[in-house]
Amino acid sequence: MFIGHWAPALAAAASTKRAPKLGTLFVAAQLVDWAFFTLALFGVEKMRIDEGASALVPFDLYYMPYTHSLLGTVGFALAFGLFVLWLTKNQTGAVIAMLVVVSHWFVDWLVHVPDLTLAGGETKLGLGLWNEPVIAIVLELAITALAFSWYIRSTKGPIVPPIVLGVVLVLLQAINWFAPPPEAAGPSLYIGAMIAFAIVTLAAWWVGSTRWHRSQVGLAVSS
Numbered sequence: 709m710f711i712g713h714w715a716p717a718l719a720a721a722a723s724t725k726r727a728p729k730l731g732t733l734f735v736a737a738q739l740v741d742w743a744f745f746t747l748a749l750f751g752v753e754k755m756r757i758d759e760g761a762s763a764l765v766p767f768d769l770y771y772m773p774y775t776h777s778l779l780g781t782v783g784f785a786l787a788f789g790l791f792v793l794w795l796t797k798n799q800t801g802a803v804i805a806m807l808v809v810v811s812h813w814f815v816d817w818l819v820h821v822p823d824l825t826l827a828g829g830e831t832k833l834g835l836g837l838w839n840e841p842v843i844a845i846v847l848e849l850a851i852t853a854l855a856f857s858w859y860i861r862s863t864k865g866p867i868v869p870p871i872v873l874g875v876v877l878v879l880l881q882a883i884n885w886f887a888p889p890p891e892a893a894g895p896s897l898y899i900g901a902m903i904a905f906a907i908v909t910l911a912a913w914w915v916g917s918t919r920w921h922r923s924q925v926g927l928a929v930s931s
Contacts, residue, residue, distance in 0.1 A: 710884045711877045712819075712848040713737045714908065716811035718855035722862035725921035726800040728792055730859075731913030736808040738905050739784050744775040745898040755893050762821045762838035764845075766889040769820070773828030778813050780828065785809035819844050845885070852877065865919030873911040880904050 717733035727733065735742075747753040754771040761768040774780045789806035793799060817824055820834035837844040856877075860870055890897050 715851040715855035718859040722859040728801045730916030734912040740775040764838040764841040769823045777825040781813040863919040869915040
């Protein structure tokens, strides 16, 4: 998944006014990928380009025991939840942020060929929908569109920022699917991925700063 990872963030922001701001939730949704590409830069976790890795995505993610094990993901979730709690003193928001971080592993499980683990062991997991491109593409677009629609209906504010966010998501996803694959895995790929995450996160921060949950009232909230 790429933009599909942000569907839980949008859904969480739509579900309750106690949720963290959308930018924070977008960081949560891709936190383990931020960590993976950072560790890959230093050779701690590893991937390679292999056009036979799956029908849709040419990434052989053969060594990522710290970020993409379920245990590792839960560890990142706990750390991020504690950070949100320290920053906001919002216990509900911290729990929601933790759940969004954990969602990353389960969303990956749907599409990844077996390369995920429970605790970094030899047994690899993944339903493998990347080998069914039509199903994977429809699934990713559908869950993102549904979550995006829920967020728009559940919040109030100017419509232009969400439109910009939506356009950015679709454009980056199109590049992810249809651009020529990189020749090799390396710093340019890893840094490029993090730049893409940063662009989306900045757009989400802008959206979150201009919209409020419909249940919120008061002088500080736009009508």
